[in-house]
Amino acid sequence: MREKIVPISTPAKGAVGKTGFWRTFKPIIDREKCIKCLLCWLYCPEGAILRTDDDITIDYDYCKGCGICANECPRKAIEIVLER
Numbered sequence: 001m002r003e004k005i006v007p008i009s010t011p012a013k014g015a016v017g018k019t020g021f022w023r024t025f026k027p028i029i030d031r032e033k034c035i036k037c038l039l040c041w042l043y044c045p046e047g048a049i050l051r052t053d054d055d056i057t058i059d060y061d062y063c064k065g066c067g068i069c070a071n072e073c074p075r076k077a078i079e080i081v082l083e084r
């Protein structure tokens with residue numbers, strides 16, 4: 001039997017705990033602009049964008065604020081703001 005291949009990684013605690021605390025910048029989704037195309041989910045290198053049947057959310061426990069999701073979003077629906 002062939003092994004199941006899962007292309008999307010899932011975040012996990014590192015040696016120093018959850019990695020979201022590394023973040024300086026934070027992505028915010030504008031739900032009015034989002035068309036649920038899932039490109040952000042696909043490109044997030046941390047697996048920090050969570051997908052449900054009809055929505056996406058950002059897992060701030062693991063998002064490092066790299067901004068790739070905002071860069072790839074075709075609708076410019078993700079704003080990167082300074083973490084407070």
Ligand code: SF4
Nearest residue numbers: 034035037038040073
């Ligand atoms: S890439 Fe942009 S438009 Fe597509 S699901 Fe993500 S936030 Fe929404």
Ligand code: SF4
Nearest residue numbers: 044063064066067069
């Ligand atoms: S800022 Fe980076 S780590 Fe955070 S959700 Fe976007 S792509 Fe993933």
